[in-house]
Amino acid sequence: NTKIVNSKTPNPRLKFILSKLVDHLHDFARETRLTTEEWDVGIDFLTRVGQTCTEIRQEFILLSDVLGLSVLVDGISHPKPEGATIGTLLGPFHTHDAEEHQQGDSICSEGKGEPLLITGKLTDLQGEPIEGASIDLWECDENGLYDTQYPDRDGPDCRGIVHTNAQGEFVIKCIKPTPYPIPHDGPVGQLLQVIKRHPYRPAHIHFIIEKPGYDKLITALYHKGDRFENSDAVFGVKTPLLFELVPLGEKLAKKYDMNANDWYLEQNFTIVTEGEARECRIAKSKKFLKENVEGEFEFNENGLPIASVD
Ligand code: BEZ
Numbered sequence: 320n321t322k323i324v325n326s327k328t329p330n331p332r333l334k335f336i337l338s339k340l341v342d343h344l345h346d347f348a349r350e351t352r353l354t355t356e357e358w359d360v361g362i363d364f365l366t367r368v369g370q371t372c373t374e375i376r377q378e379f380i381l382l383s384d385v386l387g388l389s390v391l392v393d394g395i396s397h398p399k400p401e402g403a404t405i406g407t408l409l410g411p412f413h414t415h416d417a418e419e420h421q422q423g424d425s426i427c428s429e430g431k432g433e434p435l436l437i438t439g440k441l442t443d444l445q446g447e448p449i450e451g452a453s454i455d456l457w458e459c460d461e462n463g464l465y466d467t468q469y470p471d472r473d474g475p476d477c478r479g480i481v482h483t484n485a486q487g488e489f490v491i492k493c494i495k496p497t498p499y500p501i502p503h504d505g506p507v508g509q510l511l512q513v514i515k516r517h518p519y520r521p522a523h524i525h526f527i528i529e530k531p532g533y534d535k536l537i538t539a540l541y542h543k544g545d546r547f548e549n550s551d552a553v554f555g556v557k558t559p560l561l562f563e564l565v566p567l568g569e570k571l572a573k574k575y576d577m578n579a580n581d582w583y584l585e586q587n588f589t590i591v592t593e594g595e596a597r598e599c600r601i602a603k604s605k606k607f608l609k610e611n612v613e614g615e616f617e618f619n620e621n622g623l624p625i626a627s628v629d
């Protein structure tokens with residue numbers, strides 16, 4: 320009885336999580352009729368995943384990513400009410416050294432790829448502009464590499480922060496993103512190879528949008544029609560996050576000192592207050608549990624299930 324296994328855990332949330340984990344692990348073994356030899360292979364694989372982790376390499380997160388667990392947990396933990404821009408997984412290439420840019424600046428140095436202008440507006444659920452929010456964006460260059468993947472990196476490139484103006488608007492120059500493979504020279508890459516899955520992500524640009532009082536939005540935009548749109552190695556693509564590029568045209572090219580045949584994307588974002596995010600999380604949590612999970616549990620102050628006091 321797995322309830323007994325964890326019965327001395329004083330933290331009710333931990334108790335609930337651990338007892339569910341053990342229940343599902345046991346069901347997994349029972350349902351697959353798992354053999355000792357097969358579980359030895361599993362243990363060996365997990366051992367190699369752990370041994371591959373270093374200060375700068377997190378193979379366990381990568382494993383969670385390719386199993387679709389990272390994007391699932393992100394969606395459960397950061398559900399968005401209707402009308403809000405949805406989130407997706409962060410990935411390992413965000414850094415904290417991105418520089419602040421002025422409206423209309425480029426976050427990419429010369430020669431990194433085909434120039435792209437992004438303009439947009441940030442609003443709340445009521446459609447009101449949000450001023451002074453920080454938009455932190457990052458992407459790989461035309462070689463499919465983030466700046467951090469170059470051994471001679473001497474500072475941030477293809478990443479930067481811009482703040483929205485009084486009308487909630489932002490304008491930033493960057494480059495057309497390129498599809499790239501996730502790190503696949505370790506055990507997770509071997510797993511993909513064994514099950515005949517490719518390691519590629521469709522071309523995308525990552526965004527973190529933040530303003531005090533609002534729920535931090537971690538998301539990414541994906542290039543519609545990319546050859547990996549329907550087979551992202553880490554399952555991050557969601558239909559509302561697809562974008563299409565159009566040629567910039569003479570007028571904008573002149574205004575922003577670019578070429579008419581550079582690329583253009585108009586992309587608006589809608590973020591929610593911390594209160595709206597919390598309300599949405601609690602409502603979705605209660606609805607899901609009620610409709611899908613049998614057994615005894617209660618809800619804590621965050622609307623998350625906990626072991627019922629017995
Ligand atoms: C990324 O989009 O940067 C990413 C996400 C998951 C694994 C590897 C890379």
Ligand code: FE
Nearest residue numbers: 410412523525
């Ligand atoms: Fe990425």
